[in-house]
Amino acid sequence: MNDQIIVTDNLTKKFKKNISVDGINMSIERGQIYGFLGPNGAGKTTTIRMLLGLIKPTKGNIKIFNQNLNKNRIQILQRIGSLVESPTYYGNLTGRENLEAVRRLRNIPEKRVHEVLEIVRLTKVANRLTKEYSLGMKQRLGIASALLSEPDLLILDEPTNGLDPSGIQEIRELIKQLPESGMSVLVSSHLLSEIDQMATEVGIINNGKMIFQDSIDRLRHKRKPILKVGVSDGRESHSILKGKGISSQWKNDYLWLEETKPEFVSEINATLVQSGISVYRLEEVTKSLEDIFLELTGTEGSL
Amino acid sequence: MKHLLKADKIKLKRSSLPIIILLVPFLILAYELVNLTYRGDFVEKQAEMFQADSMWTYLLYDNSLLFGLGFPLAATLAASIIANVEHQANGWKQTLSLPISRVRVYLSKFSWLFISLFFSTTIFMLGMFLLGNMLGFEGRTPWKYLIGDSYSMLVVILPIMSVQFWLSMTVKNQAFSILIGAVSSMMGLFLAAAQTTRWFPLAYPSQASTVILQYEGLGYNQDLSAYLVISFCLGIILLVLGSIQFAKREVK
Known part of the structure; x- marks a missing residue:
């Protein structure tokens, strides 16, 4: 059995003349928390958008769950939960209705909405309009809708953006628990300390190129005194x-x-x-x- | 598709879509109410001059120009509201990374546009019926013409719906699509005035009434069936092209 969840082969994206992502070979295995690290504008979000099929690669291949993303996009997305950059929220709806919209689309049992609200601790404000939410609450709502379908692969792009220290810690603890149920997580960040505290694998991207990809222990090994x-x-x-x-x-x-x-x-x-x-x-x-x-x-x- | 329609329904909750749906029929009916009461004597003289066989016929003729201007505007605004729900929520990246085909996402939202406008014309039709009875119009209610007047509009507007919907879905700034929609519905009035340009689809809404003014007075609109066929085919073609383009777009 092959336990590779994501494999990209020479993944490249050009926007006009700018090369945003340049020949990335990423590999994520089942049960890993993969920290995707890089400074602002390094190509993290572009890579993640390609993984979700939101934009098409200029060159290269993406295989997720051993299926080609180009051919089996819908089957693959069925097993993925995602949060990309700034959170999605329908301001005219309450928190619960926001999740209900996603729930209806994915045809998930109703009690799951309850559960995810509980997980991200939004139950108390679930009946308030989301336009009144703080940024941290919106971010947590985004994480809730990513978790809604109990995915095999969770892709989180800068999930702790805009959260306060206790919120960051909560999300971190939450993410760390996920692999226990067999979930794999890809989490991106520009903060090393954050990745350091939750990831088991690290990929560092800079100027569109992958400059390091190995276990976090290997990275720590580099800090030999x-x-x-x-x-x-x-x-x-x-x-x-x-x-x-x-x-x-x-x-x-x-x-x-x-x-x-x-x-x-x-x-x-x-x-x-x-x-x-x-x-x-x-x-x-x-x-x-x-x-x-x-x-x-x-x-x-x-x- | 059923799940998708349900999800899109909840997203429209508390939006201003119902106002748009009601606004155009109510404004036109309010105008006709004032027209037929305060200017009653003048209107009756005019109806005689146009050889209208009843006040129903006159009403159907009289509101066609206003309806032809107002309904494309309503379609423009409704399309903008439906698409803007997603733009405003930053929702495209979430919705389009769910396991659903993009063509369906597009068609589901278009269905809601069509359903909204269907309600709008239905309200207009029922409003005309009530108005006629309230003012005691003589003769039997010409249901055939009332239905024809209202639902022809719904078919004739299909090309405009397809184009406006595509604009609103793909261009984030809704001022752009609303400007195009407003200008083109006014252009429609001018295009309808000349013998050749009146065959341009933009001009159909103001000519889509079952009753028009001819040389010999008010009579049945002979060109309506042609308008309906052309609009229906063109509307479907534009809708398909729009959905294909939408499915291929890169999501920013």
Whole structure:
């Protein structure tokens, strides 16, 4: 049995001359929470729109549930719940009526409306017109209608936009539970910390290109700590260490080494001091995920 | 399709669609009420001059121009309201990522446009019947002509409905489709005035009455059946083209 839920092959979208999405090979397996990460305008929403068949790819293929999206769009959409960007709400209807409209379309039992209202905690305001809702409530209503059909695949584009910290946490907890019932989730965000707290897999997109795709643990692995050494003479120390077969880097007025084991650190210290160099700082530095993210995307992309 | 129609029905709840449906028949009937009471003497003289065989015939003739101007406007506004429900809700991306064919989404909303306008003409027909009885028109109620007058309009307006609906569905800014609709319904009046241009479909609504003024006075409209056939075919063709184009669009 093949457990691939989404597979895209060289997915490309051009708008006139702009390449918005450039040859993306995405792969999501059953039960994963796939965090789709990238700065604003990187092509996240365009990719998601293609996955939902809202726009047609210029090039490339999309397979969802092992079916070709081009040929079996309706069967595939039957098993997907989605929320794309700013939430959809019919302002002249109450929250419950909004869900009722989707329920009628998909022919879902009526009690499910109750359940999803309960899940996103909108039961109290369900009978108020949605034009009076706050942005956070509208967003939760959007998530409710995505959950309505109990989909096998949930696609959420920036689901925590406009929510307050407690709302963000609620949604995060909610998303984390979903794979227990066999659901797979694709969630996009421009905030690394958010993806870090819920995803099991990460895809990072920048300028339309996928620059990283692996498990979140692999991404975390990149934050292995390094040693920062403050010495009186950088050049001298560098060559001393090189003579001992230890590679180091002289950057930003500090000497940087790859290892941080205690024995290694004291050995370095002893070597340098014995060679007549004064060592005034030995520090273990851990790269934050933000640093890694910026390293991967390059600074021009973010803002 | 049944689910789709039901879903679209709930989306129209608390919209201003009922006002539009009622407005045109009520305004015209109110005008006729004033016309037939305060200007009663003048109207009777005119009816005699036109050799109208009863006041029913005169009424059918007299309101055809107003109805021909007002009903395309009502169709324009109704189409705009129905489409705008989705534009305003940011709803296209949600609706079109549900497992339904896009052609059906289009046709379901068009069905509601047709149903609304059907109510509008029915109200107009019943209103004429009440007005005639209230004012004590002589002779039997000419149901054939009353029905003909009202529902011919519904058929004759099909091409305009198809075009306006497509415009409203595809162009987010509703000012655009309403402008086109308003200009074309006025153009229809002018086109109807000349012998050749009156065959242009825009001109049909103001000529779609069962009774028209001929050289020898008021008489049965001989061209009506041609208008009906042309409008029906053209309307269906435009509707199909519109739905195909809609299904192929990229959803922004």
